[in-house]
Amino acid sequence: MSNRITSGVFFSAVVMGRDIQVTLPAEIRPALTGLPRPATVFTGRDTQVDALLAGLSPDGGDGSVLVSAVAGMAGVGKTELVVQTAHRALRRPGWFPGGVLFVDMFGYDPERRLSAADALLGWLQAIGIPGEHIPAGVQDRARLWRSVLDAYTSQDRRLLLIIDNAATEDQVTPLLPGDPAIAVLVTSRHTLDIDARLHDLDILDTDAAVALIREVITHRRSTEDPRLHAPDQQEAMTDLADELCAGLPLALRVVAALLADRRHLQPAALAGRLRDDQARLDGLSRQQVAVRAAFDLSYQHLTDDQALLYRLLPVNPGPDIATKAAAALTDLPVDRVAVLLEDLHRAHLVDEPAADRWRMHDLIRLHAAGQPATSPDETPIARHRLFTHYLHNTEAANTHLTPTDPTDTTRFPSRQDALRWLDAEHDNLVAVCVSAPVHDLPHIAIGLAFALAHFLNFRRHFTDWITITTAARDIYRQLGDRHGEAQASSNLGLALAEVRRFDEAITAHTTARDIHHQLGDHHREGMAWNNLGLTLAEVRRFDEAITAHTTARDIHHQLGDHHREGGAWGNLGLALAEVRRFDEAITAHTTARDIHHQLGDHHREGRAWNNLGLTLAEVRRFDEAITAHTNDLEICRQLGDRHGEGMAWNNLGLALRQVRRFDEAITAHTTARDIYRQLGDRHREGRAWGNLGLALAEVRRFDEAITAHTTARDILGQFGDRHREGMAWNNLGNALQQVRRFDEARSCWEQAGDAFTETGDAESAALVRTLLDKLES
Known part of the structure; x- marks a missing residue:
């Protein structure tokens, strides 16, 4: 038997089947992938550009050479050559319809050097692979990466990959595709043994x-x-x-x-x-010293302020720096620093990869870092100023993401402004978290780890969240701060759960709970019990989850913390509903709703209405469920909670469909889908697509229902949500049966049965088997 599955990107084991489709991201455009702008002046390289273009042409090569490697001395213009070539190739119609991906490996900078695993993580995230589905190991990432590239090739969306500034074969080999249709340009100061067409770049005549x-x-x-x-x-x-x-x-x-x-x-x-x-003349005759001599000459022509900025820019541990951050670094006015950065830019000592962001080439960075300071404490004090700037701005931005905190508008007038800053500084902030302890600034790392949690969760940067929270936990352990260790362990558990590493998450929450109990901090012990309960429910250990939430509820009640008591009641209701103890669940959600209403916490009151509505629907009290979801919708609108509004619309649609108000249900699910799409919440968008398909099928709009269920299946499959993916397969099979496409329906139900079996849903698996038996008979 042979079985081939095409047109897909797969995150785990693949069950035999056919007609599997996975939606790939849109074209990867140069402006979004770090491809630098070409220099205005570029001369003496026409022959080299033509040679590289010949290898990039879709029909110009013999198909045996996968990679073009440009090698030469430092400063000889390797990166500029491939950037100029890439921009020209991208302008050729049909050459690279899939776009370009660029990565600087920083191979010769020991502090910023990227591993192949790091580069693969960045590329997989750039094309839209969710962080929770990117493996940890380099080999597994490489396999996923090649599967993605194969999918692009099979859909005639040819990509160009640029691997810049690599130092070793280990940095490059895992990034290479297996398909000669994917073109690759590599630059290095070394001639790497990577089975590439070599292009040795010499000095200009x-x-x-x-x-x-x-x-x-x-x-x-x-x-x-x-x-x-x-x-x-x-x-x-x-x-x-x-x-x-x-x-x-x-x-x-x-x-x-x-x-x-x-x-x-x-x-x-x-x-x-x-x-x-x-000495300078001698230096100009040799590779490493030649570049240093040129930099020394440029450095000596700088003013005192220019020289100060030049010396201090390498203090920033991330890939680039904003003008305001550079002002904090130097303790100079922003307008003055903007002029200084422009001066350095004109001297080719920094470049500007994006508006108001400045970056040093790695060799220039090393040269600048090696310049003697005017005082022994110049660099440590500057580092403290810069890292403090990042911490205070992150804390201010975080207030826009947490509805329970007062919003700080002194630095960021709006939520959009805060998110733009966090997005731009994301890499710098993570780098500061990792490097701060090395420079005896552990409080900066700890502060950033906690302040970044909401942002990293919102943007689904779960790998970074785990990295910095682990660092914070380790710092607390080294300091012997058990209280801080417990808080960091709690956050780590939340991050681990998001990437479905539930066993580790349970361990982290259990650690936090035990430490808080030992310290007599019952308030945080109750919070740890609550988080533990949520994670236990994810692995379907519902009885233990009920015990955890009950314990959390009782602790918060005894302490008089009615706010968190209400939250525990709500989570308890969810766990009770999972074991079909619906009457108790309704009581729990009603209690949660009443507590939050009395406290004036309308945000959580709306969530309680939502959970109550879902449980009422389980016992077929649909009119009451509609009222509950409508109340939630009104609260979300009043608060401007677009994400909550999407949930309310989606669940309202479910209740409306049960009372045969199908047109209203279609409108509700369509609205929910559109909101989630606008917010970038692809997982919930997929769930809304599935519900929309069910409503469309009720009014016999089967072709549209098939499209909706197919979209839901693809999105949920990308996120590895096997149970909901199984539901989408099942619903798709039902819609296909209605239009008498029985073979396709059978295949869908088989896929659904496998998904339900994998996730331990015996009841749904049995229903699917019944459908298959009826179809056979």
């Missing part, structure tokens, strides 16, 4: 080097700059290009920038200063 300097001056100062035409300066221009810069593009650009910045600086005068420094 004299004519190209002189042309580069002249074109930069022309671009910055116009063709009327007298230095371009003065006969006595032309020999000096050649000396700068050929002898002193040795044709090295990075050195050439620094020299050209110096000349462009100072219109009275003559090439002969600049060349004379270079000749006067024998």
Whole structure:
């Protein structure tokens, strides 16, 4: 027997079947994937660009060479060559309809060096793979990555991959595709053994080097700059290009920038200063020292403030820095720092990968970090200022994400502003969390770990959440702070549960509960019991979950914490409903609702109405359920809670369908779907699609129902929600049967049965078997 499944991306074991479809992300555009902008001045590389383009052409190669590797000395222009080539290739119709993915491996910077696993994580997230479905191991990530690439190829959405600045084969090999249709460009200072077509990049010849300097001056100062035409300066221009810069593009650009910045600086005068420094001349003749000499020259021409900023920029542990963060770093006014950054940018000592974000090349970063400070405490104090800036801004932004906290509008006027800042600084903030303890700033790491929790949860950056929360827990352990360890363990449990590592999450919550109990902190012990109950319910240990929530409820009641007592009542109701103790569940949700109403906590009151409505529907009290969900909807609208509004619409639609108000149900589910799509909540969007399909089938709009259930199946499958995926397969089979597509219906029910069996839902599996038996008879 043979079985082939096509057009899909799969996260785990695949059950034999056919016509499996997985929705792939939209085109990956250069602006969204880190592909740098090409330099305005680019000369002397036409032959190399043509050679690379020939290998990238869809019909230009022999199909045997998968990779083009550009190798050469530091500063020779490897990255610029592949960036220029990539932009030209992307403009060719039909060459790369899937887009481009770019990653800088920082291979020669020990503090920022990316592993292959890190790069794969970034790429998989960039194309929309949920964090909870990205494996931890590099080999598993590589297998998933190749499956994704195969899916793109099979749908004629050819991709271009750029792996920049790699140092070893280990950084590159796991990222490579198995299909020659996927083009890859790699840059490295080494010739890597990766079975690639090699492109050795050499220095520029004299004519190209002189042309580069002249074109930069022309671009910055116009063709009327007298230095371009003065006969006595032309020999000096050649000396700068050929002898002193040795044709090295990075050195050439620094020299050209110096000349462009100072219109009275003559090439002969600049060349004379270079000749006067024998050490610098010697450095220009060798790769590593050549670049350093050029940077030293540029550094010596900086003002005191420019030099301070240059020296301090490497203190930032992340990939780039915003102007306001640089101001905090230097303790200078923002407007002044903006000018200084522009000065460094003109000198090619920083680049601007995005608006108002600044980045140093890794070699320049190392050079800057090696410059002597004006005082012993210059760098530690600057680091403390920068890290404190990140912490305080994160805490302020976090108030916009937590409805129970007073909102801090001094830094961020709105929730959108707060989210934009957090999105932009995400990588920096995680890097600070990891590096702060190394620099004896553990309180920064701890503060950021707690302040970032809501954001990382909201954006589903669960891997980062686990990383920084684990770091915080370890810091507390080293400090002997049991109270802090328990709090960090609790947050770690929440993060682990989101990636379905439930056994580890249960261990974390149990640890938190036990520590709080030992310390006599019954308030937080009750919270830990509540979190433990939620996680136990995820692994269907409902009796233990009921015990946990009951214990949490009793503790909070004894302490007079009615707010959390109400939350425990609500969670207890959910667990009771799972074991079909509906009357008790209704009592629990009614109690939760009344407590939150009395406390004026309308947000949680709305959630209690929602849970009550779901339970009332289980006992067929549909009119009461409609009232409950309508009340929840009104509360969510008043509070501007769009996510809660989507839930209310979706559940209201379920109740409306039970009383045969199908048109209203279709409207409700459509509204819920649209809200979730706008919010980027793909999982709940998939669930809304499934409910919409059920309502459409009730009015015999079967073709639309089939589309809805297919979409639900694909989305839920991507998230690994096997039980709901099984429900979608089952509902799709039912809709297909209605239009007499019996073979397809049978296949769907078989898939549904397998999903229900895997998730331990024996009752649903038995119902599917009944459908299959009827179909056979």
